[in-house]
Amino acid sequence: MGVRVCSDVPLSRSTPVVCSASAVREFGRRYVAEYLARHRETDYPEELVARMRALGVFGATVPVGFGGSGLPSGEVLEIVYELARAWQPLAGMAGTHLKLCRDVERHGTTLQKQTLLPAMASGEMICARGYTEQGRTDPERLAATITLEEGRGILNGRKNWVTNALHADRILVVARRDEIAQCVIVDPARPGVEVGPDLPRPGMLGVSLAEVRLTGYEFDPERDLLGGPECDVTASLRGHDVTRYLTRAIGSADAVLAWLCAFVDSTLEQRLPEVRSVMAARVGQIAIQVAAMRAVWRDAISTAPGVTADEAKVFCTTVLHGVMSDAIGVCGGSGYAGEDATLTRHYRDAVALQVFGAPNDALLTHIGECTLAAGRQPVGRC
Secondary structure, three states: OOOOOOOOOOOOOOOOOOOOHHHHHHHHHHHHHHHHHHOOOOOOOHHHHHHHHHHOHHHOOOOHHHOOOOOOHHHHHHHHHHHHHHOHHHHHHHHHHHHHHHHHHHHOOHHHHHHHHHHHHHOOOOEEEEOOEOOEOOHHHOOOEEEEEOOEEEEEEEEEEEEOHHHOOEEEEEEEEOOEEEEEEEOOOOOOEEEOOOOOOOOOOOOOEEEEEEEEEEEOHHHHEOOOOOOOOHHHHHOOOOHHHHHHHHHHHHHHHHHHHHHHHHHHHHOOHHHHHHHHHHHHHHHHHHHHHHHHHHHHOOOOOOOOHHHHHHHHHHHHHHHHHHHHHHHOHHHHOOOOOHHHHHHHHHHHHOOOOOOHHHHHHHHHHHHHHOOOOOHHHO
């Protein structure tokens, strides 16, 4: 059976579409809830992916000359916010792909940019990123290896927790070659690549998450090494940015607060006066927490931030988890179970946000070490 798609959204186009936050907002608030009401959360959301292609989401950061929208970072964050507010897995899927669009633009050879970026911008080529290895996140400690011999490359290694792995047309795999870190553009349909089954997890469903094993994968170094045989991506890997994960936390918080207010408004008159007072106070407490998250987020993404993105990510994702628990408590059984799974879905996805991007514990360690090195001054002054 073909994918069911509403006729008012074109799924193919001869010219690039300029992606906009307003269009993504309409998509997220009108169509995603409708889709989730009709489908299992564990199913790959091909219908929604098709709409995202039509809206130009996958080319939001790609320069116009390569078929994308070339949006500034602020507008990209608005798009990430709207996707996260609707359904976190969509933000994860698009965020991984956009990160790789940036990598190809930054490091790719002229031919790689001309070949890959237009297909990536249109969403015809969806990409995954094979970087993380269990216990290894520093590019100098990766166990995956690249060897070059007689004009061919050979890639061996194992990558954990690869987002989009089961549905990716290309996987950009980071590995070591002697003293440098390089990125191989891997075709998962070729011999030497094994993509494992979807990993069990409590949340972030729909988008695939799997292990990737590479055993004697052969490639053309000139064509398939991002940036060519001498390109070292070590510095780029260390310059990680958690701003989008922080933005995703704000999207979830706003979605939950809106859902909570609608639920309380619809049931308040049925409750005893003393219960109404308690519920109003609890909603007020949650509203303050969300307002604090939003203030920290706005500061962190400003031109002169008073907090770092790492600090803001830890703060907002930690507070978000408390907001979810408090919201479920206010709603009682209706917050825990029912046909509308908005609250429980965001609750489960909030757990992942404390780990994704960079685990909060790792960020806290870095922040603590930086603070101590600066003589116990605020980390923003390090």
